Each structure stands twice: as structure tokens, then as C-alpha cells.
Amino acid sequence: MNISAILTAVAVVGGVGLFLGIFLGIASIVFKVEVDEKEEAVLGVLPGNNCGGCGYPGCSGLAAAIAKGEAAVNACPVGGDAVGKKVAAIMGVEAGETIRMTAFVRCQGDSERATRNYEYTGVEDCSMIKYVPDGGAKSCNHGCLGYGNCADACPFGAITVRNGVAVVDKEKCKACGKCIAACPKHLIELIPYDAKTVVACSSCDRGPVTMKACKTGCIGCGLCVKACPVDAITVDAFHAHIDQSKCTGCGACKEKCPKKAIIDFS
Amino acid sequence: MLDVVKDLLILLVGSSLVSNVVLSQFLGLCPFLGVSKKVDTAAGMGGAVIFVITIASAVAAVIYKFILVRFDITYLQTIVFILVIAALVQFVEMFLKKFVPALYQALGVYLPLITTNCAVLGIALTNVQKNYGIGFSIASGLFTAVGFMIAIVILAGIREKMEYNDIPESFQGMPIVLITAGLMAIAFCGFSGLL
Incomplete structure (x- = not known):
């Protein structure tokens, strides 16, 4: 039994571990990045869905922009007035009134109202159906395809497809705008809640x-x-x-x- | 000189295509399956892996040569490499956050994820097994990581197309991805004729 071999092993591994520990400890002080206190506080009151409705990459992106003063305190479309006021309190400014918006599908051509050119059985995805003959089975080239890409895109479960037309539940809608991007027919727009x-x-x-x-x-x-x-x-x-x-x-x-x-x- | 270039070329083809780290050595499957939903995130992960593996192979080779061999405790390579790689990823993360915030933002969450990527450790150990010097270890790490990037970007491309396909219910999600990965592995077998 070679006791010195064991001791060398312990010493080397322990030494490497100790060195790395101290090294990382020093590095964390040397490379410390100043995080704005306001930014963290703002991030705390934002909803945290990371939906991207504000146009920034997630809530942390918006928090950074607000803290720098690049974005308005009520820039979060999801939180609306309530969150806007909290953020304003943190930033120490007055929040302007935000108009609550909601998404609206500009089509009511359900299976009773809209005529069909043919029966479609195939991939159930609006962005693909856009390219089938006549842009979908419905005779109208502009109407809702009814396969629910918007409903899939909605992070809040506010959109349902009823009888071949997407319908927005305006109570659940947070106006994040994801459905607008998802609709290949560009049917959805944001309008005032009122x-x-x-x-x-x-x-x-x-x-x-x-x-x-x-x-x-x-x-x-x-x-x-x-x-x-x-x-x-x-x-x-x-x-x-x-x-x-x-x-x-x-x-x-x-x-x-x-x-x-x-x-x-x- | 020519010999070195030739060896490097063989190493490039060998470690990026023929014995691809994911598709023939089955290392790093976790990020391969986890972060391959979209081509751009897959490319981001690939870039982060190239970055970390290249640095990790260099550091591991130096530590092996100057510490483990010297004290005659090469049998401890696995545990020492794990220590070093974990610390290295932490350090790289801190360093980037301070000095290259743009790259830090781009790599984002993938950087810490790499700590758990067994390909990093696998390559450090393979380099030692094959008795590569420090220079060749770095090259081998770089080329292997390029192989990882090729594999993950291809899989992400296939998965993006697969979104629109009508997959039987029992195969939806991970099963079809594993089958795809298996078919890719068979296709990559074709490269074995290259060397």
C-alpha cells in the first residue's frame, strides 16, 4: 500500500479544486457587472410571460430598456395600466393613461355564411393552406381559414376557432400581438377594448x-x-x-x- | 510541414464527419435533442459548443501534460477534467458578460447548458487516449465541435420541416426526433469510406 500515492492524489485534486474556487471567486469580483437596481425592480413587477408583445426580447429586455429610459413605463401591453402604474412608481415618473387594446379577427365567414369551392382534407395549418388552390377551400380569398394558427400562437388561450372562424375572447386577450404575426391572411388587428x-x-x-x-x-x-x-x-x-x-x-x-x-x- | 497539414486535414474529416461526435460516438445527445427545434437556436448552441470545446480541450491538454503526468496520477483525469471544465464554463460566462456582452446575449442560456454537455468531457478524454499533443488536442476539439454543429443544424432543419407533417400520434414529439437522429446516424456512416 503506497500511502504517498493517495496523498498526492488528494493533494493534486484538492489543490486544483481550491485553485479553481479561489480563481472563480476573484473572477466574480473582477468581472462583476453592475446591474441596475431599478432594472431588477421593474423586472419584478412585469408579468414574466416573456411573450415579446412589447417588441423587446422578453420581460428582461423590456426591463432593461425601461431602466435606461428607452421604453415608456407603460410599454408592456399585457400588464396594461396596473403594471404601468407600478413601473412608474419605481421609476418615479407619471404613467400616462394606456388605452386597453384587444385583438379582433376581421371575418365572420363561418361555415354557414361563407361558400366553399371544394372540400379540403389535408394539413391543418393556416400558413400551409394559404398555398393550396384558391388559397383555401373557402370561396373568399381574404377570410379566416379556420385552422387556428392564431389560437396556437396565443400565449393566453384567448382565441378559439368556432364553426370555421377564429374568435377572440376579449376578456382574456392581452393584446400581445402574437396572433397578428401568426395569421397568414393578416386578418387580425388591434382595436381599443372599448x-x-x-x-x-x-x-x-x-x-x-x-x-x-x-x-x-x-x-x-x-x-x-x-x-x-x-x-x-x-x-x-x-x-x-x-x-x-x-x-x-x-x-x-x-x-x-x-x-x-x-x-x-x- | 506537409505532414502536419495532411494530419490536420485527416483529423478535420475524421472528427467532424466520419466519427461525428453525436452521430457515431453518441456524445452530447442532450443538447442535440433539446435545442434543435429551430435552426437559429441550434446554430447558436453549435457556436457556443465550438467556443467552449476548443478552449476546454486546450486547458485539459495543458493540465494533463503538466500536472497529471508529472505527478503520475493520470487515472484521475476524469474527475480533474470535470472540475476544470465546469469552472472554465463559469469563467467564460463571467468573462463574456463583462467584456463581450453582445456575444453573451447571443449565446444566452446555451453557455451554462454546455456544462452538462458530455461531449466536452468526452473530447478531452479522447484526446488523452489518442496521445495528442496540445496543438492537436485543440484542433481535434475544434473539428469535433464543428461536427456537432453540422449535426445539430441539420437535425433542426429537418425538425422545422417535420412540424408540418402528419405524424402518427404514437410517434409525435421525441420518438420521431430519435428516429430522425438514427436515420441521420446511418447516413453519416457513409462518410466512413472517406478515410
Whole structure:
């Protein structure tokens, strides 16, 4: 039994371990990166979903930007007013009022309203179906495909596909904007949570084409433009659009719309 | 001089393709399966692995030559290498955070993950087994890590395509990835004719 061999082994491994320990200890002091206290406090009150709705890479990215003063204190679309106020308290500034936004799918062409050119059985993924003949089985080239890429993208489970059309639950929606990026038909837009009247169609085909494709498609007739007392509606490319900042929610356009494409948003 | 270049070329083909670290030595499977969902994250992981393995092979070779051989305790190589590699990754992380924050951000979470990548330890041990000198150890580490990057980027590319395929329910998720990895390993067998 060679006792010195054991001692050498212990000494060398122990020595290496000790050296590394001290080395790392010194390194952690030498290479210390100053972390802004405010940044950590801000990160603490942010929701922590890392959804990226603010445009920064995750909550820590936004916290860093807020601490540096590059982003507004209420830049988090998910937390809304409540989080904005907390962040403002940490940063010592006044939070402006944030308008709560919600996602809205501009289509109501479900299986009863929209006609179909053929029966589709294949990959159930909107971004792929976009490339099948006629851009999907529905006659309307602009409508919801109904295979729920937006629902898959939603981190909050706010979107469900009902009868072939995606529907946003506006109570659950945090307006992070993930669904907007996921929709290959660009149907989803952010509108104020309090919006009263919306155009639930995105077709920019000519009237007769839209008329054949869907029972509730906007044909661009312009009756709503004439009906609107505050000039909030414009028709561009056979498609009506309501400027929500002007809309008073009087409902005159809804009454006049011959295709019932303008609906109450509730 | 020519001999060295020739040896290095053989080492390049040999360790990156023929005996690919993942597909024929089955080392580093954890990040290979875990971080191969998207091509860009896979490439990030590959870059981090190249970086760490190259440095780790150099340090391990130096420690082997000047400490373990000298005190005649080469049988302790495994435990000493584990110590050194873990500390090294920690140190590299601190160093990058301070001086190259851009690279630190890019590598992100992958850097600490590499501590648990057995390919790093595996390569340090293989270098010792094959009696490589310090220079060749570094080259071998670099080339092997390039092999890891090739494998993980290819798998990530295949997995991105696979997202859209209709996979039988019992094969969804990890099973189909393992089958894909197996098929890739068979394909990489074809490279054995190169040397």
C-alpha cells in the first residue's frame, strides 16, 4: 500500500479544486457587472410571460430598456395600466393613461355564411393552406381559414376557432400581438377594448365577387360612409374601415349596412 | 510541414464527419435533442459548443501534460477534467458578460447548458487516449465541435420541416426526433469510406 500515492492524489485534486474556487471567486469580483437596481425592480413587477408583445426580447429586455429610459413605463401591453402604474412608481415618473387594446379577427365567414369551392382534407395549418388552390377551400380569398394558427400562437388561450372562424375572447386577450404575426391572411388587428362598432370583414374584392363568396362580406357600397355623422368611415379597395378614434358608436352605419358586415363589438 | 497539414486535414474529416461526435460516438445527445427545434437556436448552441470545446480541450491538454503526468496520477483525469471544465464554463460566462456582452446575449442560456454537455468531457478524454499533443488536442476539439454543429443544424432543419407533417400520434414529439437522429446516424456512416 503506497500511502504517498493517495496523498498526492488528494493533494493534486484538492489543490486544483481550491485553485479553481479561489480563481472563480476573484473572477466574480473582477468581472462583476453592475446591474441596475431599478432594472431588477421593474423586472419584478412585469408579468414574466416573456411573450415579446412589447417588441423587446422578453420581460428582461423590456426591463432593461425601461431602466435606461428607452421604453415608456407603460410599454408592456399585457400588464396594461396596473403594471404601468407600478413601473412608474419605481421609476418615479407619471404613467400616462394606456388605452386597453384587444385583438379582433376581421371575418365572420363561418361555415354557414361563407361558400366553399371544394372540400379540403389535408394539413391543418393556416400558413400551409394559404398555398393550396384558391388559397383555401373557402370561396373568399381574404377570410379566416379556420385552422387556428392564431389560437396556437396565443400565449393566453384567448382565441378559439368556432364553426370555421377564429374568435377572440376579449376578456382574456392581452393584446400581445402574437396572433397578428401568426395569421397568414393578416386578418387580425388591434382595436381599443372599448370599440363599439367594427367592420367584421377584410375582403377587398369587388362587390359581386364578395357577394357570391360570403353572406356577410363587405362589398364596398359606401352606404356606411354616407350614414356616418362623424366621418369616421372610409372605403378603400372595396372595403370599409372605421377610424376608432373618431367613432362614437352611434350605430348608424350598422343599420345601413346591407350585408350586415358591420357589427357591434361586444 | 506537409505532414502536419495532411494530419490536420485527416483529423478535420475524421472528427467532424466520419466519427461525428453525436452521430457515431453518441456524445452530447442532450443538447442535440433539446435545442434543435429551430435552426437559429441550434446554430447558436453549435457556436457556443465550438467556443467552449476548443478552449476546454486546450486547458485539459495543458493540465494533463503538466500536472497529471508529472505527478503520475493520470487515472484521475476524469474527475480533474470535470472540475476544470465546469469552472472554465463559469469563467467564460463571467468573462463574456463583462467584456463581450453582445456575444453573451447571443449565446444566452446555451453557455451554462454546455456544462452538462458530455461531449466536452468526452473530447478531452479522447484526446488523452489518442496521445495528442496540445496543438492537436485543440484542433481535434475544434473539428469535433464543428461536427456537432453540422449535426445539430441539420437535425433542426429537418425538425422545422417535420412540424408540418402528419405524424402518427404514437410517434409525435421525441420518438420521431430519435428516429430522425438514427436515420441521420446511418447516413453519416457513409462518410466512413472517406478515410
